[in-house]
Amino acid sequence: MKLEIDGVTKKYREKTAVNNLSVTLTDGIYALLGANGSGKTTLMRMIADVLQPDEGEIRLDGEKIQTLGAAYRNLIGYLPQNFGYYKDFTAEDFLFYFCAVKGINGRYRKTRTQELLKYVGLYNERKKKIKAFSGGMRQRLGIAEAMLNNPSVLILDEPTAGLDPKERLRFRGMVAELSRDRIIIYATHIVSDISFIADRVLVMKDGGIALQGTVKELTDSIKGRVWLVSAERKQLSSFQKRFIVGEIVHGENNMLSMRIVSAQKPAENAVPCEPDLNDVYLECFGEVSERESECKR
């Protein structure tokens, strides 16, 4: 299966959300990494066929997705960012309803719903109304909904937003298990979510793809430019002004250890270290990702 995104552009009045973006996706997990407003959600919506591009086209195995219509939508599972739910529906009713929306009927509907509720750990809560669910439970229900039709193209837009670390870890495991024989597009601005599961990473910036490759290719591309520096706490702002500062670990005696991305050696005591995906993100955006900010605190 091959999903081609060919010269796609989408504008909202003056702002160009996605700008002449081209990429070809085959089976595997694609991490779409980018800051807020980089165009990830717009691109995901266009792939999910709920938003039409102004220019360019998206093709599945050479056929325009608009031409495929319902046949294409039968192949996709889409979990949008901040998706809505019917608060008075139970989890089971919600999935039953989306079974109907996805053309799943009869006895199979019940079997499939039960399988997925068990898988996302909501089977015991299946008779509870969604309004009583926590954010994490709702997100898991969303995953179950997206998986109902066993999609060949699974589009996950910021799926771990609002999840606690345990749920996030669990979710990551779930996605990794789903990757067989399908295209998974996983948009996030949290690097740690995808660094271990993504087959390829697409870094989006200003509506286009700034970087792409496997995790190894991307981290190799900045090898020798990531440093570990120990300094006094009062020197931090000085470093932040001059360099891209990543993870900071506070030590004793007003000392701290920080990760710096820089082509030059940032300090006398700087020690080169092995780059990770977060460093790639930092170099691309010159800012700290949300996940890492949380870690620092």
Next chain:
Amino acid sequence: MMFIWNASGRCPKGKASVRDELKKIVQNRLFIGALAVCFIAMTVMTAVALYGYNTGTRGRFSIPLLKGERPQTVFVSADSIDGLKRAVDDFENRDEIYYRDEDEMMKEYADGGSAYFGKYDVDISGLIFKLEKGEITEQELDSIASSQEHKAIRKEFLPEYIKLYWPVSEYENIERNIEHCEWQSADPSVTQYMRDYNGFLAEKNRKMLQTGFNSGYDYGWENFYGLLSEDVGIFIALIIIFGLCGVFTSEYAMSTDALLLSGKKGRGMLAWGKIAASLIYTTVCFAAYALLALLISFAFLGVQGMNAGQGESHLTKLFTVLPYILLGCYLLCFITLAVSSVCKKLITSAAVSGFICILPFISQMLFYIENPYLSQLVEVMPVNMVFGTYISSQRYVYLSGSFTDIRHFFPLVAAAVSAVCLPVIYKKYTRHEV
């Protein structure tokens, strides 16, 4: 994992769940509240009507006067009127104490007794006062006092009177009506429309006298048609509007649109599913409305008189009115859904559809529209179909100098509204971008 399948395996086909769509609509608590308000309004209105019938402020005769008598329905026509009039004469002639001597009557009155006309009582004190002041002559007093208008039947003769006089009186009323219409149709000072209208009414009434009509006690039916009017009909219109304004809008507002529109059946089939669910909801609301009106009205006032009614029997009228009310409800449903498919905010959707649906009603209530064409255009709007009075009172549309039953225009209006609304609903929803 047991749920992971081969990605090439496809799910069985199915259809959108109308039941779930209906569930979403009914979860709007406004629906229950509005229906409760409708029930209360109907009960109060019927209780007020019953009070009116009891005190004599409504209906021809108060219920206590009828003494439990429910006059049988009598068929009246030009062929049968002479026989009915003869029966009235016989009734009067059978009265042994019927005073024909007016001098004797005047004498009795002068002696302090009541003026007594056998079965009739008459209050001529005002006339005597006028006579004393010299405003009327004695001959005039005699003539006025003995005239039918100043007579009031004595209570003990009322049931018999109703049976005999009521049909004759109705016939004579129609005759007077014809006379009035003919006079109006020849009056050069009124507009051409009014001349034509009066000419048409005179002709219609003449035909009715010829073909005949059923006359009888029908207070329950009168109240029932009263309940199927603007006063309560506005509630059913609001129940439909508020119940359905969120069908599409709430999907946009709650961000469930992305989930739906990315589903295999989430566009065309779901749009039709939503329309079907909305029509079921509308039908249920209509059924509840009609049933409530019927039950409450008849529980208070009884069911007698279904075959009575000028022009057509109440039962025929019922079968004529209800389908048009249902059609009107469906059209309000389509208009509301069309607005809902366009608006992204619930409050906007409710306000816009409310405004569009109820505008003709408001304009009729608040503004006197002089132009007959404009006024009639407003009358054939869907909301007026919901108000059964437009159909039960047999309104007519004036077109090219002739009058056509308003009911003939409703199917055209229905076709036009459907032809506009259904494509709007379908296109706006299926082409909606998240």
